[in-house]
Each structure stands twice: as C-alpha cells, then as structure tokens.
Amino acid sequence: MYGRQKSAPGAKVLILLAQCVYLFISGYWLIQWEPDHLLAVLLVSCLDITFLRLNAMMFMWLPRGIGWAEALGNSLAFGLYYLGFPLLLIFGGGRHLVTMVLGILLFLIGSGLNTTAELLRKPFKDDPANQGKLYRDGLFRYAIHINYFGDVLWVLGLALLTGNPYALLVPVLLLALFVFSYIPTADRYLAAKYGADFAAYQRETKELIPFVW
Numbered sequence: 001m002y003g004r005q006k007s008a009p010g011a012k013v014l015i016l017l018a019q020c021v022y023l024f025i026s027g028y029w030l031i032q033w034e035p036d037h038l039l040a041v042l043l044v045s046c047l048d049i050t051f052l053r054l055n056a057m058m059f060m061w062l063p064r065g066i067g068w069a070e071a072l073g074n075s076l077a078f079g080l081y082y083l084g085f086p087l088l089l090i091f092g093g094g095r096h097l098v099t100m101v102l103g104i105l106l107f108l109i110g111s112g113l114n115t116t117a118e119l120l121r122k123p124f125k126d127d128p129a130n131q132g133k134l135y136r137d138g139l140f141r142y143a144i145h146i147n148y149f150g151d152v153l154w155v156l157g158l159a160l161l162t163g164n165p166y167a168l169l170v171p172v173l174l175l176a177l178f179v180f181s182y183i184p185t186a187d188r189y190l191a192a193k194y195g196a197d198f199a200a201y202q203r204e205t206k207e208l209i210p211f212v213w
Helices: 011-033 038-061 068-090 097-126 146-162 165-194 196-204
Strands: none
Touching: 011 038, 011 068, 038 068, 038 097, 038 146, 068 146, 068 165, 097 146, 146 165, 165 196
C-alpha cells in the first residue's frame, strides 16, 4: 500500500466496477422498498457523493499505485458501505430526526475532512523540491492520520442515517481496523522513511483524533 508507484493492471477498474454494481443493487433495493422515503433518498444521495468523491480521488486528484490485494480489500469494504447500510435501513431502520440530522452532519464533516486534508497535501507532494520531506501542515498538523479520522466520521454518519443501532458496528470495526492495523503499519513505514523527523512529529502530534489521541 505504502510507497507503491504503479497499479496492478485493472486493479482500479475492479474497484470502480464493484462500486457501480453495488450502487445499482442498493438503488434497486431502496426503490423497491419505498422510493419516496426520506431516509432512502438521503442515503442514496450520500452513497452517490461517496462514489463520486472516492473515485475522483483515485483517478484524478490523488492517483497512486494500487495492488490486487488492496483492490480486493477496498472492493469488499465498499460492499459493506454500499450494500450493508441500505440493508440495515430496510431491515430495522427507523426515522429519528436527531440521528438523521446528526448523521448528515457527520457524513459531510467526515467527507470534507478526508478530502480537504488530502488535497491540501497534494501541492506539497507534487513539488520536486519537497521530495524526501515530511508533510506536517494543513489539517495534518492536528493529527498524523486526520484523513482516517475523516473516514470514521463519514462512515459513522451513514450508520446513524439508517436509524439502525446495529449499523454502529460498522464504524466501530473501521475504527478498530485503523487503530490496530492501518495506523501501526503506516507509522512503521513513515518512521523508516523519515526517521527523526517522523519521531518528532509523532511526539508533538496526536495520532488520529485531534486533541484526544
């Protein structure tokens, strides 16, 4: 995942096609369930925004190499979001104004946080003069993995939007994946690449949640 420059042939296409299939299926389910249901409309809209944002990042804004293992893992994760949340809404979801509003807010904040953090870092990474330098500015001054924190927030927003308490397991599992797998792996890579600069960054900056941890 880290340091990869070239994609395995077709890896990104696999992710894109998987998402298209998932969205088609979930859209069909929700239309058959209750096409005029406010929650169904909101959830479909949020999933469409997620699709456009993630694929714009993957193909245009921040293109990078993706291997087959990561492509398969991402495709399965997207299936959980694109299919799992609609199913949780249909079977056991409810319409609660507070959770609906909070869900939308967290989805928008998390999506904006993740995308903005990456796009603010892009000019630094694209500048040849910064090759080999550690980026600590923008939103990354508040947490080393602020982009992951954004992911947790928008997924939590989708979970709340379903009105199904079981949906909260998804962001909890995602948070656990970041804390026990992704973040340690990323930190080892960054420590090996940037040495003392990253050690200082880690001492002075929270890992995931600004002002907390």
